[in-house]
Amino acid sequence: MKDVKIELYKIIEKTRLTHDTSRFVFDLPDRRPFVFLAGDHMKIYPDAMNPLEFRPYTPASMPDEAGFFELIIKRYPDGHISRYIHDRAVSDKVAMSGPHPGGHFVEGMARHVGMVAGGTGITPMISMIRTILCRNLDIEISLLFANRTADDIILKSEFDKYTVEKSNFRCYYVVGEAPPGWDMGVGRIDSDLMKRRLPGPSPDTVIFLCGPPFMQLDLRKKLLELGHEKERIILP
Numbered sequence: 001m002k003d004v005k006i007e008l009y010k011i012i013e014k015t016r017l018t019h020d021t022s023r024f025v026f027d028l029p030d031r032r033p034f035v036f037l038a039g040d041h042m043k044i045y046p047d048a049m050n051p052l053e054f055r056p057y058t059p060a061s062m063p064d065e066a067g068f069f070e071l072i073i074k075r076y077p078d079g080h081i082s083r084y085i086h087d088r089a090v091s092d093k094v095a096m097s098g099p100h101p102g103g104h105f106v107e108g109m110a111r112h113v114g115m116v117a118g119g120t121g122i123t124p125m126i127s128m129i130r131t132i133l134c135r136n137l138d139i140e141i142s143l144l145f146a147n148r149t150a151d152d153i154i155l156k157s158e159f160d161k162y163t164v165e166k167s168n169f170r171c172y173y174v175v176g177e178a179p180p181g182w183d184m185g186v187g188r189i190d191s192d193l194m195k196r197r198l199p200g201p202s203p204d205t206v207i208f209l210c211g212p213p214f215m216q217l218d219l220r221k222k223l224l225e226l227g228h229e230k231e232r233i234i235l236p
Contacts, residue, residue, distance in 0.1 A: 004043075004051045008093040012068065021074040021120070021154055022086060023060070026094070031067040038063060038127035039104030039208075039236045042071065046084040048095035055081040058102065058236060060126040062134060072154060074120045103208065103236040104128075107137065110206040110232075112199035115143045116189060116219055118211025122154050124236030125208060129159075133166050142198050146174040146189050146211070150182065172197050189215075191222045201227035208234050 013025035028034055041056040061070040075086040088094060105113070105128040113132070115125045122145055132139050147153050153173060162169040174185030174193070185193060199205045207228055209216055216235060223233050 004097050006045060006048050006051060006095050006097045008048070009096055010093050011088055011090050014088075014090055017072065017154055018074075018152055020076075021072060024071045024073060024085065024088075025068050026071070026096075028067050028069065033066040034059070034061065034063070034069040034099075036063055036099035037101075037104035037106060038131045039124050039234075040099040040102045041124075041236075042069075042096045042098035043100060044081055044085060045095040045097070046081055051097075053081075054097075055079075056100070056102075058124040058127065059099070060123060060130075062127055062131045064131070064134070072120075072123050072126065103234040105131065105208075107135075110204050111138065112140050112202065112205040113142070114194075114198035114205065114207040115141065115145075116194065116198070116207065116209045116211070116223075117143070118146045118189075118215045119148075119152065120154070121209075121211035121215075124210050126155065128208065129162070129169070133162060133169060139168065140199065141169045143169075143171040144174065144189055144194065144197050145171065146185075146215075148176045150175055150179050170197075189219060191226060194219070194222065195226055201229065201232075206232045206234060208236055210236050 009026040011024055012027045015023045017023055041058045043054040043056050045054045057071045059069045060072045073085055076082045117125055159171045163171050172184055174189055178186045207223055220233055
């Protein structure tokens with residue numbers, strides 16, 4: 001751990017997205033670029049002198065952007081580090097290291113990208129989605145996004161906008177508790193839903209999967225049963 005380079009990054013913007021999730025924007029001095037691949041992560045340290053206590057968070061901003069990077073973080077009642085970051089204010093500095101390699105998106109890896117996310121498991125997908133769509137890459141994205149309620153859906157308005165404006169982006173929400181008039185999924189993501197809503201197995205398909213550990217294990221097994229190769233199921 002002695003080789004870890006920990007730096008202090010100043011919060012320049014803090015915006016609430018849902019009742020328990022906020023967007024944090026961090027300054028990069030001199031407009032320097034933030035070099036990473038979509039899906040890589042930062043590590044946050046509540047104590048800069050203790051590199052053993054940290055939690056990884058994936059930037060939601062795009063690799064093309066300079067001068068800042070963005071993290072979207074949910075506050076958990078029993079989450080020491082998530083509570084720590086949510087208690088920070090604009091102009092406060094936060095100790096981080098990275099970017100560290102993760103299960104990332106690389107241009108040219110596939111023409112059909114499926115994404116299955118549960119709750120904050122969407123955060124590694126955000127930079128990938130923005131990068132593919134804003135670069136106008138010839139890639140089809142199919143997103144399955146599960147949450148407890150519709151109010152828990154992070155960046156719903158952004159995804160809804162992409163659905164209307166981008167012909168290569170499709171999004172299907174699944175909630176545990178459906179509000180009146182809800183016309184998408186209710187319950188859990190299962191094999192039938194993934195078969196209908198995700199691209200089929202092929203050498204030109206990758207599936208990104210991120211969510212609570214039990215969900216990841218269960219859905220990875222189901223994706224394998226559907227014929228997707230294990231090397232093409234990526235856990236960011």
